Every structure is written in structure tokens, then in C-alpha cells.
Amino acid sequence: MAEKMTLGDRLAEHGVSRRAFVKYASWLGSLMALTPATSKAMAAELAKAKRQSVIWLSFQECTGCTEAITRSNGPTLEDLIFDFISLDYHHTLQAVSGEAIEEARHAAMKENKGKYVVIVDGSVPLKDGGIYSTTAGHSNYDTLIETAKDAFAIISVGTCAAYGGIPKANPNPTGAVSIGDIIKDKPVINIPGCPPIPEAMTGTVAYLLAFGKVPELDHLGRPKAFFGENIHDRCYRRPFYERGQFAKAFDDEGARNGWCLYEVGCKGPITYNACATMKWNGGVSFPIQSGHGCLGCSEPDFWDKGGFYVPLSGSIGPTAKLVGGAALAGAVAGVAAAAVARHRKSSLNKG
Amino acid sequence: MNADCAAPVAAASLADAVFAELATALVRLAETGEETVVDLKSLPFSPADLEALAARLGTGEVSCELEVAGRSEVRETSYSGIWWIRHIGGDGSAVVEEVVVARVPEILISHPDDVAFAARRMREAVEQTPTGETTAADEEDMSRG
Numbered sequence: 001m002a003e004k005m006t007l008g009d010r011l012a013e014h015g016v017s018r019r020a021f022v023k024y025a026s027w028l029g030s031l032m033a034l035t036p037a038t039s040k041a042m043a044a045e046l047a048k049a050k051r052q053s054v055i056w057l058s059f060q061e062c063t064g065c066t067e068a069i070t071r072s073n074g075p076t077l078e079d080l081i082f083d084f085i086s087l088d089y090h091h092t093l094q095a096v097s098g099e100a101i102e103e104a105r106h107a108a109m110k111e112n113k114g115k116y117v118v119i120v121d122g123s124v125p126l127k128d129g130g131i132y133s134t135t136a137g138h139s140n141y142d143t144l145i146e147t148a149k150d151a152f153a154i155i156s157v158g159t160c161a162a163y164g165g166i167p168k169a170n171p172n173p174t175g176a177v178s179i180g181d182i183i184k185d186k187p188v189i190n191i192p193g194c195p196p197i198p199e200a201m202t203g204t205v206a207y208l209l210a211f212g213k214v215p216e217l218d219h220l221g222r223p224k225a226f227f228g229e230n231i232h233d234r235c236y237r238r239p240f241y242e243r244g245q246f247a248k249a250f251d252d253e254g255a256r257n258g259w260c261l262y263e264v265g266c267k268g269p270i271t272y273n274a275c276a277t278m279k280w281n282g283g284v285s286f287p288i289q290s291g292h293g294c295l296g297c298s299e300p301d302f303w304d305k306g307g308f309y310v311p312l313s314g315s316i317g318p319t320a321k322l323v324g325g326a327a328l329a330g331a332v333a334g335v336a337a338a339a340v341a342r343h344r345k346s347s348l349n350k351g
Numbered sequence: 352m353n354a355d356c357a358a359p360v361a362a363a364s365l366a367d368a369v370f371a372e373l374a375t376a377l378v379r380l381a382e383t384g385e386e387t388v389v390d391l392k393s394l395p396f397s398p399a400d401l402e403a404l405a406a407r408l409g410t411g412e413v414s415c416e417l418e419v420a421g422r423s424e425v426r427e428t429s430y431s432g433i434w435w436i437r438h439i440g441g442d443g444s445a446v447v448e449e450v451v452v453a454r455v456p457e458i459l460i461s462h463p464d465d466v467a468f469a470a471r472r473m474r475e476a477v478e479q480t481p482t483g484e485t486t487a488a489d490e491e492d493m494s495r496g
Contacts, residue, residue, distance in 0.1 A: 027446055281442075
């Protein structure tokens, strides 16, 4: 609902000083590679901001994205975001409230017209009039159009909302599309991943709240702060790739020695995400560190790229042609894929 | 699995580079008052690198522990104006680790809005203090004459 108090006053009433903002901003600044001056400005702006009204819509999804954000590494610094937002509506968490919560959604939209943020997880089915996913008697499409109309911005969390994800995988029986395929007149920020890294979700919301603007995005609508770097470029196994030392199977000597997982299907070279640097579960690990190749879950159509255990050289188009031959030549592979990665990064930065 | 296979950089070299950067930043602070923050998490520090840097910076006179949205540690190094700060996350590990070059780190300073809020609270506390009632301490004072 509409808030009169600033976040600073609100926390002060609960006995928490402005130091919380200094701390939160330095944490977020570290995650988003903000300059110290920007972090300082963020702390000041957050303290002056009002609680952000957020309406969370859940469409064709598995609830993994909600699980990821609500079970982020708390209950301390990382949980402050829940003091910064007013979660006025959440399809899944408030389902049992029935009509009352639908009224709350309409009230929040009216009171915060033009200011509220809509977070969507899940894709939208369009086939057969959108009957494959409905809430409160309305198709996801109708709910999205109605809710997004007066929003300040839309955040598509998870690969399903950002790019259609698994519901859109071949043969796409429900005619699933992404949020960006439907909403064309508002900023749509994509935070893909299956699920996304929680800090990428909360960090983006905090940035919107502090600066009142959309962070810099790449050509796929993702915040560059979290998706500007290639998994492969930041992978701790990269030196093995450069030396042409590859695991050929998950139980061979190469796998036991922690060599590069490229030949067992790792999609790191074509995937942009922060997994290799931020990691998961409070920085404990990420898939490659746990011995499995990257699935490329933050990229469009990751489910249909030829198989998780098929090397890139045998799975997809132009990249495969360039990298394929080089992979056979061991160490040369490193140079080829690094060139692809650099080219992609260069295009991304220009875009 | 061999998980510790970072690029073969000598443990001390990165610590030395950051130490030199901090020395330059400290000169800036002394001459112009400009503050600097070095985010240790953004650098490819190994535990050995961090230990080497901490050892070179040494320990100063001030050590603070904060409880604000979780625990934080602020420690002055043996070089006045260089502070080592750690913010601890829910699992007990450092979610932020930085070296701040400043006379006093911002997180230790009471924010003007907090001071104003505290002043209001304190004034209310004074106003709510019962007046005209004699306390046991007052009676003892009076009996002493």
C-alpha cells in the first residue's frame, strides 16, 4: 500500500539505524561492481526512499524462483530487501486469501498508480485462449495486461518469464511466450536463471528503489551488473581449458582432477551469469564447482540446445562451427572459445 | 576433485600490489581528505593472499563489533586511517570484506537523521520522567544534610 514514511524512519522505529543502509549498499555495491561513490549515494537514496509497492504474479512456473528469493541467505543483511518493499500481492504465497487478495491487488494498483513494480515468474500460455494457466478465473495474459498497465516497470524473474523457459521448450504445447513478447510499452528487466541467483533479483529491486531507474541492460534485457560476464571467462577451471585438459566422462581421471567440463557438455562458454563469481547458498559453490557442467539456464531456449551432455561443438550453430574443430586440437580450443566469448562480450558491450 | 586451481599467481604478489595501492590512497587521504574503498571480494584473493595482506597491515588500536542487520567487524590496522571491515552474512561467512581508507569509516559515524531521531526520543523520555516525587536516593541525600 502507499507509504508515507521513509525507509530510514521505518527502520529507526524498529531500532535499526541508518548504518543498515551503509552496510546494505556496500554489499550491493560489491555485488554489482558499483563505484564507492555510487554505493554511498545508494545508501543515502535508500534511506530517503518510500517502501516500494510490489505485485508478484506467478504464471507457468514451478515456484523455484520464489523459493530461491524467499530462502536467500538470511536472516540478516540479505533479508533487508523485505523491509524495503511492500509485497502487496503474491499469487502463490497468498493463494488461500482468495477474493480478498485480488481486492488488495486492485487497491495497490490504484494507490501506487505509475509507481509500483510488477515481478513475474513464469511464462504466459497463449494457445487456445490461454486456458492452460489461469488464476482467479482469469487467463495469465489478461491478468498481466491489467496489472502491467499502470506499472513503473516489470521484472521478469526466471528463464520462463524472461524467455519462455521450459514451458516454451519444444514442442511448446501451450503456446508459451515470455513477458517481453507481450509487454512492449514498459521497461521489462529480465533476471533469467532456473532459478536466478537471489542477489540478482533483490539487487535489481534495490537499484530501482534507490535510483528510480532501470539499471543498464544487455541485448537480452538483463542487468549487465549481474549478467555482463561469461561463466567460462570467470570459471576457476579455465586454466585447464587453456591447457587442453578436459574430463571426457564424469568418472574419469580428468573429472577427478577437476579438469574442464567442456567435453561433457558444459555450456559455460555461451552463458552469461554471475554463478562463477557470486556462487550459490551464500557463496558455497556453483554447478561447475560441484562437478557438473553449466546447463546455460540463463540463456534463451537452453532446454533445446542439443542436450546437456553434448559438447558445444556438437550442439549448436555458428559457435559450434568455430569451436568444433578447435576442440579436437586440445589447447587450441581455449583460444577458439575464448575468441567466441570475447566477440560475444564485445557485441554485448556495444549493444 | 581439485577445487583449488586458481591461476598460478604467487600468494604474496597480489597482497603486495594492494598494499602499494593502499599506501597511495593513504597519501591522498592525508593530503586531500579523499577516501578510498578497496573491495577485497572483487579481487582474486586466495586465503593466503588475504592473510598476507592482513599481516602486512597489522593491528591498530581500535576494534569494533556492530550488530546492525547482522554482525560486522571494523578493525583499525597499524596504519592510522586504514580500516579492515567485514560484514557477516547469515551463514557466518563474510559477505563484504573491504579495506577503507578514511579517518573514520562511514559505518561508525552516527547519521544526522539518527541523531535527530534519538534527540526526539530522549526529549520524550525526559518529559515522561515523573517530577515532584521524592525518590529513595533523594531522601538519603536530604538525611545527610
